Amino acid sequence: MRWCVVVPLVAACGGGDAGRHWGGAVDTLPGGAIRVTNPSEGMWRDDAAWRLVSTLVIGEAEGAEATTFAAVSGLLVDEGGRIYILDRQANELRIFAPDGTLLRSVGRSGGGPGEYRNANGLVWLAPDTLVVVDQRGDRYTMLTREGEYVRSVARALGFFGWVFSGAIHDGRIYEQYYAGTDPDWRPVLLGTALRGDSTAAMGKDTVWLPARSAPIYEGFSIRTARGGMGMSVPFAPGLVYHVDRAGGIWFGHGSAFHVFRAAFTGDTIMEVLLEATPAPVAPAELAAWEAGAAVKRFREMGGRIDMDRIPKAKPFFEGLTVDPAGYLWVTVPAGPMEIGFRVFDPEGRYLGRLGVSGIEPDRYVPPVVRDGRVYLVGRDAVDVQRVHVFTIVR
Numbered sequence: 001m002r003w004c005v006v007v008p009l010v011a012a013c014g015g016g017d018a019g020r021h022w023g024g025a026v027d028t029l030p031g032g033a034i035r036v037t038n039p040s041e042g043m044w045r046d047d048a049a050w051r052l053v054s055t056l057v058i059g060e061a062e063g064a065e066a067t068t069f070a071a072v073s074g075l076l077v078d079e080g081g082r083i084y085i086l087d088r089q090a091n092e093l094r095i096f097a098p099d100g101t102l103l104r105s106v107g108r109s110g111g112g113p114g115e116y117r118n119a120n121g122l123v124w125l126a127p128d129t130l131v132v133v134d135q136r137g138d139r140y141t142m143l144t145r146e147g148e149y150v151r152s153v154a155r156a157l158g159f160f161g162w163v164f165s166g167a168i169h170d171g172r173i174y175e176q177y178y179a180g181t182d183p184d185w186r187p188v189l190l191g192t193a194l195r196g197d198s199t200a201a202m203g204k205d206t207v208w209l210p211a212r213s214a215p216i217y218e219g220f221s222i223r224t225a226r227g228g229m230g231m232s233v234p235f236a237p238g239l240v241y242h243v244d245r246a247g248g249i250w251f252g253h254g255s256a257f258h259v260f261r262a263a264f265t266g267d268t269i270m271e272v273l274l275e276a277t278p279a280p281v282a283p284a285e286l287a288a289w290e291a292g293a294a295v296k297r298f299r300e301m302g303g304r305i306d307m308d309r310i311p312k313a314k315p316f317f318e319g320l321t322v323d324p325a326g327y328l329w330v331t332v333p334a335g336p337m338e339i340g341f342r343v344f345d346p347e348g349r350y351l352g353r354l355g356v357s358g359i360e361p362d363r364y365v366p367p368v369v370r371d372g373r374v375y376l377v378g379r380d381a382v383d384v385q386r387v388h389v390f391t392i393v394r
Contacts, residue, residue, distance in 0.1 A: 019043035022349050034348070035271040042342075042352030050343070052356050052374055052390035056100050058083065059386025066094050066102045069385045072362065072377045073163045074122025076130060077370050078145050084122060084130065085387055088163075091116040093132060095147055106147040107132070114141065114149040121164020123173065125194060131173060135160035140173060140194060153194050163364035167243030169264060171195060172205055176241060179206075186211055187239055189249075207249075209241060210262055214253040217311075222303035229298055234289045235281050235333075237315035242366070244322040254315025259330065272328065272348040278313040279333050286310065288336075317342070323369035331367070336360070339376060359388060 020043050027035040044050065060067045074086030074093075081098035091109045096102055108115055121133030125142060129150065132141045135157075142150040159177060166175040172191035180186045191205035217236035222229050237254030244250060244261075248269060252259040261270040286307075289295065295305065319331030326346030332353070334340035340355035359378035361367075362385070368375040374390045 019045055019048060019351070024349060029268075029271075031268065033268040033270060036273065036348030038272070038274045038344075038348075038350035040275040040277075042350045044352035049352050050354050051393040052354055053393050054356070054388065055373065055391045056389035057386050058085070058096060058100050058389075059384060061382060061384045064102075066105050069387075072365055072385055072387070073120040074132075075365050075368055075375060075377055075387065076122050076124060077368050077373075077375055079127055079371075081371065081373075082145070083375065083387065083389070084145075086119055086122045086132065088118060088120050091119050093119070093122070093143070093147060104147050106143070106149075111137070113152065114143075116141070118160070120160070120162065121166070123164075123166070123168050125168055125173075131168070131194070133164040133166075133173070135164060135175075140192070142194070153192070155192060157190055157192070165241075168194075169243060169247050174205075174207065174243065176209075187241070189243075207264055208266065209249065210251060210260065210266060210268070212251075212253055212258075212260075214239070214255045217309070220298065220303060220305055222298060222301050224301055229301055229303065231294060231298055233310060234286075235311045235314050237311075240318065240320050242320040242322060245324060248322075250320045250322060250328070252317065252320065254317050257316040259317075259320065259328070270348060272344060274342065274350055276316060276342075278316050280313050281311065282335070285336065318363070319366055321366055321369055324371075327369070329367070329369050329374075331361075337381065339378065356388075356390060
């Protein structure tokens with residue numbers, strides 16, 4: 001069943017936005033899922049589009065230890081606007097007031113309660129309880145939102161990453177992984193119950209994520225008598241996943257602007273499509289990648305890079321985030337020192353694009369969108385890692 005819809009943009013989150021009429025289409029698929037097809041033009045008028053206005057920056061090149069970050073690996077915001085920043089290198093959680101004032105620093109390197117080997121993730125278990133993920137330390141540590149230690153649960157998974165990728169659903173913490181045999185790797189979420197004592201997790205759960213056909217970009221590799229080295233293909237699209245607060249799994253592949261929402265049972269609930277053209281890879285961007293230290297080292301080891309295997313266009317998108325109000329924020333590639341988003345309302349209708357400049361986004365730590373603000377981890381022109389806070393002006 002299909003119908004075309006032409007409706008005005010209603011007030012969003014209490015705002016009084018006036019926008020263009022929406023000329024997209026809605027299909028009800030045989031299985032009951034809703035497919036929303038959007039035209040390239042969003043519903044925002046130029047004079048009514050949302051904007052991001054810088055409100056706060058946390059992070060210094062030199063200064064107090066709590067505001068100089070070595071490697072941010074987690075970012076959360078609570079319902080009162082307090083900001084939680086996890087530094088993997090320091091193994092510290094730093095809690096800031098909404099105005100950027102440091103409230104408390106907790107954690108340190110070690111193996112005792114409230115200590116971490118390589119704290120690389122942060123996620124909410126409940127509004128008053130957060131979880132510090134320590135993959136290399138093989139445990140999850142629960143804290144109050146004031147930073148007080150509650151308990152730990154063992155982690156029985158045999159892999160770790162630079163930054164935790166996953167979410168919490170129904171009392172379990174799920175981590176993204178790939179299972180199967182090469183070349184038929186399947187993305188999965190591996191879940192561990194966060195109910196139990198400090199020595200053993202109560203069971204594990206596996207959720208096979210929906211896989212979609214997509215181009216395969218084989219990386220560059222070299223093996224020598226002393227070892228080897230591998231590099232991914234720059235600007236290549238990849239699989240992206242996000243679990244929202246309602247337990248929906250949002251996913252898609254950056255090779256097409258086609259985003260899905262599924263239940264944990266695997267049933268597709270919604271599809272969102274956008275008519276879009278991917279941004280081209282600028283010659284200067286390709287030259288900057290080729291001049292990087294990793295490429296130089298790879299070539300010194302005898303590796304060869306076939307430049308024809310590098311895409312001429314960037315992915316359609318690189319990240320998915322759903323805010324508490326149900327708006328979908330799709331992170332899209334932008335120019336150097338820029339961050340871009342395409343925003344969709346809870347019904348899947350495309351509103352428009354917005355972004356900021358002067359920041360190189362962190363590709364591992366996803367943005368947080370909450371209570372009219374956007375929180376981003378990024379580096380500025382002098383390569384200092386900071387947390388940037390923007391107010392959404394509607």
